[in-house]
Amino acid sequence: MWLPVLGLLIGLLLGLWTEFRIPDAYSSYLSIAVLAALDTLFGGVRAHLQNIFEEKVFVTGFFSNILLAASLAFLGVHLGVDLYLAAIFAFGVRLFNNIAVIRRILLSKWTANQEKEN
Amino acid sequence: MKDRMIIFAIVTTIIGFMVAIQFKTTNEPVVRDTRDILQLRQDLRLEKERQQELNEEIDKQLALLNQFNQQDDLEDVMIDALNDLKERAGLTSVSGEGIILEIKPLYTDYGFVPETVPPHLLRFLINELNIYNAKEIAIGNERIISTSAIRDVNGVTHVNAKRIATFPLQIKVLANDAQKLHHEMVVSQSVEYFAIENLSLKSTPVNFITLPEYDQALRVRYLQPIKEES
Numbered sequence: 227m228w229l230p231v232l233g234l235l236i237g238l239l240l241g242l243w244t245e246f247r248i249p250d251a252y253s254s255y256l257s258i259a260v261l262a263a264l265d266t267l268f269g270g271v272r273a274h275l276q277n278i279f280e281e282k283v284f285v286t287g288f289f290s291n292i293l294l295a296a297s298l299a300f301l302g303v304h305l306g307v308d309l310y311l312a313a314i315f316a317f318g319v320r321l322f323n324n325i326a327v328i329r330r331i332l333l334s335k336w337t338a339n340q341e342k343e344n
Numbered sequence: 345m346k347d348r349m350i351i352f353a354i355v356t357t358i359i360g361f362m363v364a365i366q367f368k369t370t371n372e373p374v375v376r377d378t379r380d381i382l383q384l385r386q387d388l389r390l391e392k393e394r395q396q397e398l399n400e401e402i403d404k405q406l407a408l409l410n411q412f413n414q415q416d417d418l419e420d421v422m423i424d425a426l427n428d429l430k431e432r433a434g435l436t437s438v439s440g441e442g443i444i445l446e447i448k449p450l451y452t453d454y455g456f457v458p459e460t461v462p463p464h465l466l467r468f469l470i471n472e473l474n475i476y477n478a479k480e481i482a483i484g485n486e487r488i489i490s491t492s493a494i495r496d497v498n499g500v501t502h503v504n505a506k507r508i509a510t511f512p513l514q515i516k517v518l519a520n521d522a523q524k525l526h527h528e529m530v531v532s533q534s535v536e537y538f539a540i541e542n543l544s545l546k547s548t549p550v551n552f553i554t555l556p557e558y559d560q561a562l563r564v565r566y567l568q569p570i571k572e573e574s
Binding site: 227229230231232233234235236237238239240241242246247248250253256257259260263264266267270271274279281284285288 | 348349351355357359360362363364365367
């Protein structure tokens, strides 16, 4: 359980310590990639809690989602349509769904534990 | 189970990295001082010049204040100051040594004979006169002040919203050293540019000319005092 948290911390520190910046024009791509990655992560957590987790699906989903989101944003820029909004919408909805499911699973587990103790 | 956690850890690491970069990119716009010594010196020089200007201004105002304090008759000093300002704004006629530039068509027997002086030539000429330290300029009977407009209206050049005189057009220029200005105008680029438009520019130095005052109401519409930042 602590390993992913440690990874997150390491990633944050790495990003803050390395003097690495991307041009302003590309920051929207990065933000959408972050959103896609978060979506995949929470999907993975949910799958893990529902015991239907598969490594291959997770890893391929992670990278393909990021690439798809970025390319959608790229296409949107070139077509003059804000296509990245579509990605933001889709990922946002899925993010909320996943978090809701995770919360329910955790809640039911917690209540089950409480009942067991009683 | 361990593998799964490692995969999660890698994914969270990547997410953390991306979030950190995004944070840095959006929160800290890169404003670095990239000026080199030369540019710094130039900026310093500019600031020093500005300081000098401000100091001069302060000195002038202090002198005026002194005058106010010393003299019993305030009115005279104020009238003096007002007249000084009027003279500087071009609202009084001025005289002194200077040159007279006469503009007329170069050839009238063949080719294109211009009927008026194009505005861009007049502007070029005024710029060049100012480069050569002309003090005051009048085109025909129109005094050039800091808000004078030289425009083309329906094919006729207007100065101060009035038609310029027909040929030969006289441009009177006041200068501290009329001979020097005369020589400079004889070899100036304006002569060539005027010649391209089939116009001749002849300069004559004179010991005493009088320039008319700006005779219209001076309306300042779009000017505002600069609020000096500390």
